[in-house]
Amino acid sequence: GQNIDQPTEMTATEGAIVQINCTYQTSGFNGLFWYQQHAGEAPTFLSYNVLDGLEEKGRFSSFLSRSKGYSYLLLKELQMKDSASYLCAVRDRPPGYALNFGKGTSLLVTP
Amino acid sequence: DGGITQSPKYLFRKEGQNVTLSCEQNLNHDAMYWYRQDPGQGLRLIYYSQIVNDFQKGDIAEGYSVSREKKESFPLTVTSAQKNPTAFYLCASSPNLGTGVGEQYFGPGTRLTVT
DSSP: OEEEEOOSEEEEETTOOEEEEEEEEESOOSOEEEEEEOTTSOOEEEEEEOSSEEEEETTEEEEEETTTTEEEEEEOSOOGGGOEEEEEEEEOOTTTOOEEEOOOEEEEEEO | OOOEEEEOSEEEEOTTOOEEEEEEEOSOOSEEEEEEEOTTOOEEEEEEEEETTEEEEOTTOTTEEEOOSBTTBOOEEEOTTOSOOOEEEEEEEESSTTSSOOOOEEOOOEEEEEO
16 A cells, blocks of 8 residues: 655745655555646656765755655745645656655745 | 646535536546644545546545546545535545556645535
């Protein structure tokens, strides 16, 4: 089975740093993805981790620990436009390579 | 421009009618997927296709059907057998499986309302 947990909501202040956690228990693992989704829009790809460690991409970083079934997305220098839902997704092993999504974390950035 | 298109953005149907949602991509991606998203829920996989003329059921395939006659196109039919069809439907595609990151690219979605 698949079980991916994220906090439902988070609030942070403009200019601050926020960490969104994701824990997973899945029958297969072939990478973990983070997507950003603004209300009513399609998800857009943010980051990908398949090996343990930190991947940095500008203001966004993502960390993975496969032994702990744990990942986090770190957003630095928060901007108002970062208010969105952040989706954690685990990719199955072959043959499907399907993505299993968590319910998403709704982040509100306040002035 | 390369991308994924879904049309229409909003769709209204009466209960008991079948409806087909379109999804077209010009990214030359092999794999295509259909998800539905309900308020407060994550994306749930309906069907996926790895190559032309082949597709597999996802977690919630009941009441849906698909076809993959062309690489570019993966239409989804919501049949009258689907008990709760009102939802936001997202189509996605990804490059050849097993190579590189292979992240999924999403279309803009179709919001289906059935009354």
